[in-house]
Amino acid sequence: MIFNRSPLADHESSEQTVSNVYSSMRKQQTLVRSLLTRMGLFLSVLLLASCGVSNVTIEGSFPTPNISKLPLTVAVYYDDALREFAYLEYSETGAEEFNIESGQSHIELFNAVLPAMFEEVVVVDSMEAAEARGVDAVFAPLIEEFQLALPAKTKLDVYEVWIKYNMRLVTAEGDYIADWVLTSYGKTPTETFRTTEAAINDAAVVALRDLASSFSLSFTQVPEVRDWLASL
C-alpha cells in the first residue's frame, strides 16, 4: 500500500514541527529561569542565614555537690536579669555574631547546688515572699559580666568563657549579710567535627561547674558569711 502526501500537508507538518520546537524551547527557558530563580533564592537565604546572629542556649547537666549541709533554711531569689541573661558577642567588624542565652542554665545549676549546701531551700518570686516564709537568709545571685574568647580571635586552640558574679545574701527582712564577687572560668579545646556553637556551650558548662565548685566550697570562707554563721 502506497500513501501519497500532498505538498500542502508537508507544509502544515513543517509548521507544526517549528511550532513544537518553539514551544519546547520556551518550556526549557521557563524551566531554566525557574531553576535560576530558585537557586538565587536559596543562595540569598543561605547568605542571610550566614550573616545573621547565631543563637546558643547553654545546656548541660550539673551534679549535686558532695559537701556537708549547713542547718539553715535559705530562700533563693532569681531576678529577671538572671532569668533572662543573654550575652551578645560581636565579630571584629562589629556585626552581631553569637547570642548566648545562659539564664536558664544558671537557675538549673543553683537549683542543683543549693539543696546540697543548705538543709532547706525555697525558691521565691519576690523578697517579700521570702519574709513571709520566715527563712534564715535570702540568696540572690547576679551576673555582672560575661566574656567569651574564640580561637579565631585569640589564636589559641581553646574556646574560653569567663563569668563574673555578684553574690548577695540578706536576711528575710532584707538586711545586709554579705555581698561578694565570684568569677568562674571554663575552656574547651578545638575539635575537628564540632561546631562553634557546641564548643561555646561546652566551655560555658565547664565555667558553670567551676562556679558551682568554687561557690559551694568557698561559701563559709567569705568573711561576712563566716561572721554571720558564728552569730547564729
Place this chain on the structure above:
Amino acid sequence: MKSLVSIASARTLLLFSAALLAACTSTTVDEFRQGETGIENDEAVVILGRRQASDYETRSEFVECVGDRMARGDNAINIVPEQEFIDAMFPWFEPRTAPLRTRDLEQLMAEDVVAAKMSEYGIRYIVWLDGFTETTDRQGSISCTIGPGGGGCFGFGTWEDDANFDARVWDVGSLTNVGTINTDATGQSYLPALVVPIPLIARVEANACNRLATQLKDFVNGS
C-alpha cells in the same frame, strides 16, 4: 610494553612502601618508679586528665583510650570512667579544685564524703595524665581544581606530629606518688595528591596511648 608497565608498578609500590614506612611513628617510654605497687581484684584505678594549663588541656578521648586499653587483655584492671568519677566526686576534682600534689590529696581524704566515695569505688590508684599532641613543620602545598570535565588535586604536603604525655601514679592507700611514666611519640605524616589525595597519617596519639596503657598496666600490677 608489559615490562614498562611492570617497572611503573614496581616503582609505585616502592614509593608507597617508602611513604608508609616513613609515616610510621617512633615511641619512647620512660618509667620512674618511686614505690612498690600492686592491685587486688576488688580494687580499681581512675585515670584523670590534667586541665589546669591555660593554653591546652589533656583530651578526654586520650584519657578514655588509655583506660579502655588497661581494662582489657591479660591482667586487665578495673577502670572507673573519668567523667563518672568526676561527677561522683563533684566538686572536688574540677580543674580549679583538683589536688595538684599528694599533700593536697591527703587534705582531701580528710573530708568524710571524699573518703567514703573513694572507698565506694574501691579506688587504689589515681593516674594523672598530662600532655597533648602538637603538629609542627608543615610543608608543601596541594591545589585542587574542579571544572565541567571533572576535578582533581595535585601537590604534596607533609607535617610532623609529636604526642607527649606524662602519667603520674598516686597510691590512694599510702597517699604518695609511686611513679611517673612519660611517653613521647613522634611521626611524619604525608599527603601526596595525584588527582586524589592519599593521606599517610602517622598515628602518634594512638601509639602513645597503646604504649602508655601497656606500661601503666604492668606498673600498677607491680610487674
